[in-house]
Amino acid sequence: MVKICCIGAGYVGGPTMAVIALKCPSIEVVVVDISVNRIAAWNSDQLPIYEPGLDDAVKQCRGKNLFFSTDIEKHVSEADIIFVSVNTPTKTRGLGAGKAADLTYWENAARVIADVSKSDKIVVEKSTVPVKTAEAIEKILTHNSEGINYQILSNPEFLAEGTAMQDLFKPDRVLIGGRETPEGRKAVQALKDVYAHWVPEDRILTTNLWSAELSKLAANAFLAQRISSINAISALCEATGANVFEVAYAVGKDSRIGPKFLTASVGFGGSCFQKDILNLVYISECNGLSVVANYWKQVIQINDYQKNRFVNRVVSSMFNTVSGKKIAVLGFAFKKDTGDTRETPAIDVCKGLLRDNATISIYDPQATEDQIQRDLATNKFDWNHPVHLQPMSPTAVKQVSIAWDAYEAAKAAHGLCILTDWDEFKELDYQRIYDDMQKPAFVFDGRDVVDPEKLRAIGFIVYAIGKPLDSWLKDLPAVA
Ligand SMILES: NC(=O)C1=CN([C@@H]2O[C@H](COP(=O)(O)OP(=O)(O)OC[C@H]3O[C@@H](n4cnc5c(N)ncnc54)[C@H](O)[C@@H]3O)[C@@H](O)[C@H]2O)C=CC1
Ligand SMILES: O=C(O)[C@H]1O[C@H](OP(=O)(O)OP(=O)(O)OC[C@H]2O[C@@H](n3ccc(=O)[nH]c3=O)[C@H](O)[C@@H]2O)[C@H](O)[C@@H](O)[C@@H]1O
Numbered sequence: 001m002v003k004i005c006c007i008g009a010g011y012v013g014g015p016t017m018a019v020i021a022l023k024c025p026s027i028e029v030v031v032v033d034i035s036v037n038r039i040a041a042w043n044s045d046q047l048p049i050y051e052p053g054l055d056d057a058v059k060q061c062r063g064k065n066l067f068f069s070t071d072i073e074k075h076v077s078e079a080d081i082i083f084v085s086v087n088t089p090t091k092t093r094g095l096g097a098g099k100a101a102d103l104t105y106w107e108n109a110a111r112v113i114a115d116v117s118k119s120d121k122i123v124v125e126k127s128t129v130p131v132k133t134a135e136a137i138e139k140i141l142t143h144n145s146e147g148i149n150y151q152i153l154s155n156p157e158f159l160a161e162g163t164a165m166q167d168l169f170k171p172d173r174v175l176i177g178g179r180e181t182p183e184g185r186k187a188v189q190a191l192k193d194v195y196a197h198w199v200p201e202d203r204i205l206t207t208n209l210w211s212a213e214l215s216k217l218a219a220n221a222f223l224a225q226r227i228s229s230i231n232a233i234s235a236l237c238e239a240t241g242a243n244v245f246e247v248a249y250a251v252g253k254d255s256r257i258g259p260k261f262l263t264a265s266v267g268f269g270g271s272c273f274q275k276d277i278l279n280l281v282y283i284s285e286c287n288g289l290s291v292v293a294n295y296w297k298q299v300i301q302i303n304d305y306q307k308n309r310f311v312n313r314v315v316s317s318m319f320n321t322v323s324g325k326k327i328a329v330l331g332f333a334f335k336k337d338t339g340d341t342r343e344t345p346a347i348d349v350c351k352g353l354l355r356d357n358a359t360i361s362i363y364d365p366q367a368t369e370d371q372i373q374r375d376l377a378t379n380k381f382d383w384n385h386p387v388h389l390q391p392m393s394p395t396a397v398k399q400v401s402i403a404w405d406a407y408e409a410a411k412a413a414h415g416l417c418i419l420t421d422w423d424e425f426k427e428l429d430y431q432r433i434y435d436d437m438q439k440p441a442f443v444f445d446g447r448d449v450v451d452p453e454k455l456r457a458i459g460f461i462v463y464a465i466g467k468p469l470d471s472w473l474k475d476l477p478a479v480a
Contacts, residue, residue, distance in 0.1 A: 002027045004194075005079035007109045009033035009042055009068060011049055011164070011271075011340065012126060012157050013085035018057040019168040021066035023198040030067045030075040042068035050339040050366050053165035077116040081191065084109050085126040085157075090275050092379075099282040101130050101275070110137050114144035122187045125154045128220070128276055130283055131213045134177075151187035153178045154209050156216030161270065162337030174204045177212025217280045221296055224273040226261040228302035234264035234466030235309060244466025245448060264466040266349065266419055266446030267306040269334030271342035274300055306465075307345050310417075311352030313463050314444050316476045318415055323357035326438075328409040331420025331447070332364035332372050339366030345446070346419040347375050350400070353417075359399045363409040365422055369402040376400055407433060415442035418449045425449045434458045 006017045009031045021029040033039050041048035043062070047055060058066065069075055076082055086105040091097050106127060113123060123141065125134060134152040141150040154177035159167040174195045178188040188206050195204055207215070234244040244264040252259030268274075277296050284293035315322050334344035341347070350360055354376070362372055373396045403409035406425065410416050410433045418425055426449055434441050443455055445464040452462040452470075461472050 002081065002194075003079045004029045004081045004083065005075040006031045006083040006085055006126070007033075007072065007076070007112075008083075008085035008087070008105075008127070009035070009038050009048075010085065010087070011051075011161060012159065013083070014042060014047070014049060015051055015054055015057075015159065015164045016085070016126065016157060016168060017083070018054060018061065018066060019165070020194060021061040021064075022057050024194060025061075025065055027194065028065050028067075029061075030069055030079070032069050032072040032075050034070070034072070036070055039068050039070050050337075051161065051164045052337055057165065072112055073116045076113055077118060079121065080119075081122045081124060081194070082113060083124045083126045083155075088127045088129055088275075090278055096282055099278045099285075101128075101279045101282075103129070103133065103136070106133070106137070107140060110140040111144065113150075114141050117145055117148050117150075120149040120151075122151045122153060122190055124191060125152065125213070126157055128156060128216050128272060128279075129154075129213060130279055131210050131217070133213060134209045149183065151178065151183055152209070153187055153191055154212035154216075155191060156212060158216075158219065161340055162335055169198070171199060171203060174199050175207065175212050175215055176204065177207045177209040180208055217276050217283075220273055220276040221280050221299065223261050224268055224277055224303070225296075225299045227263075227265065227268045228299045228306075230262045230264045231267065231306045231466075232302050234306070237264075237466045238469055241468050243468060263448065265306075265345075265421075265448070266310045266465060267303045267345040269342070269344040269346075271340070274303070274343055304348075307348040308352065310345075310444065310446055310465070311349055311356075313473070313476075314349075314353065314415060314417060314442075315356050317442055317444075317461065317463060317473055321356065322353055322415070325358055325414040326412055327353055327358045327360050328403075328406075328413040328416040329360055329362040330364075330406050330409065330416065330418045330425050331422055332362055332367040332375075333420050333422075336420055336422045339364075339368070339371075341367050341371055341375050344375070344419075349417065349419055349446070350376055354397065354399055357399075359401075361401050361403050361409040361413065363403040363406050364420065365424060372402060373397060373400065407436065411436045412438060413441075414438045415444060417444045417446065419446050421447040421449060430455055430460070431458055434460060 004027055006013045013031055017029045017031045038048050086109050088101045091100045091102040134154055138152050156175055176188050176191050178184040192204050230248055233247055237244040248262040251257055252262050277299055281293045281296050332346045333339055333341055353360060376397045406428050441460050443460045443462045452464045452467055455462045461470050463473055
């Protein structure tokens with residue numbers, strides 16, 4: 001029986017291994033992690049992450065050919081194929097701080113592999129890493145253990161949260177990079193054989209190591225670039241009276257452009273887009289390509305601009321101050337159908353409103369109170385280190401409270417900001433919300449959730465990103 005061990009039981013390690021176990025009953029899969037709590041949760045009825053369809057998959061194979069454990073050494077030493085799916089956050093200090101990837105977690109994992117391996121291993125980079133990481137990992141492994149053959153493969157993951165299970169069941173492509181040697185090709189074939197259990201052969205692409213590593217960074221950069229492009233246009237739409245959703249529809253109808261990833265928003269969030277672009281910027285700079293680096297930096301600058309613009313719209317609309325005013329925030333997760341709040345634009349928007357001394361009441365169907373408070377108290381870039389390495393009880397921000405539903409959040413509020421595209425926000429009784437709010441009642445829609453005209457008919461003053469402005473907002477500055 002082939003044995004797989006995955007180091008890192010997070011958003012990628014958990015779902016990807018559950019799908020491998022489900023689709024390959026003849027393979028034993030063990031997911032290991034340094035976090036005792038996370039592993040305990042994977043072994044319980046309350047999985048550590050919310051992802052539609054994940055519970056079912058885990059329940060079907062846990063205890064049969066899928067296991068979760070903290071005994072990293074045992075399972076690494078027994079495995080034939082080791083996936084490494086640990087965090088690769090942005091460095092917070094030292095050389096490359098604020099840009100380069102912090103490979104501490106990866107290096108620690110590699111050192112454990114080197115320490116405990118007694119047989120040949122295929123080591124698979126599942127984490128998103130800078131180009132040439134495989135070379136560094138190879139050095140750590142070969143310099144620390146004798147007589148063992150390691151084949152390093154790059155097999156980046158392209159799943160998106162909220163749709164992870166369907167992305168894994170039906171991937172657009174699986175990408176495997178390996179050394180162009182007989183041993184390298186054999187390792188690539190071994191990993192191909194795993195995916196071939198359910199992925200059609202023509203969707204399994206093989207490349208050299210560096211192409212695979214770079215393709216992952218490039219894919220995320222291209223996706224984020226589309227969002228920043230449409231968000232840049234959204235500002236122009238507000239200035240001209242065009243509607244960004246009509247523009248996106250018209251632009252996306254061109255089959256060369258396509259309709260996806262053209263939804264204007266308060267900004268992209270999530271653990272990877274910003275981190276991976278910063279990484280690309282850093283690699284470009286390190287290779288002396290400053291023009292290339294500056295080009296990609298713009299994608300992040302537009303994203304920051306969009307979040308700032310939203311905050312400024314809120315403050316300027318509400319008579320240039322939100323001091324002491326209650327603002328309801330609907331949605332804190334970085335997108336719908338996930339409880340993940342990493343790099344969510346809601347953090348920047350809430351921090352912006354808090355700087356102006358607002359009082360905030362937040363409702364999100366999945367994000368927990370503890371996580372929200374932690375996010376608002378954490379410095380930029382510290383968030384993406386494992387939760388167990390972060391302060392256990394960060395000081396709660398006292399102007400922030402968490403509500404159990406949207407109506408409670410909106411009660412007596414002056415303004416309401418929609419920051420995540422949860423479907424349930426479309427179905428709310430906005431008349432009831434209006435009746436309970438202070439007047440004039442403002443709605444700021446950062447996610448194309450509400451129909452501004454319907455809300456205006458109720459009496460709200462509405463700002464919706466990229467859509468024609470209320471007469472009240474027309475003369476106010478978009479960016480203060
Ligand atoms: N979250 C996502 O949707 C996607 C993430 N990725 C990439 O996958 C990688 C992992 O991301 P996530 O799963 O979101 O991170 P995560 O933070 O959810 O999970 C990483 C896990 O690794 C564990 N860990 C860290 N060092 C360890 C070590 N030495 N030994 C054992 N366990 C260790 C941590 O405790 C944590 O539970 C990152 O490189 C990310 O860029 C790629 C595609 C999608
Ligand atoms: O490397 C990663 O971590 C993953 O990053 C993204 O996946 P994810 O961040 O989970 O979610 P997306 O659906 O890409 O959304 C990212 C952010 O962009 C926003 N977005 C997305 C699409 C759009 O048109 N407009 C827009 O504002 C979302 O609301 C969200 O805040 C990519 O889509 C995945 O392919 C990739 O594997």
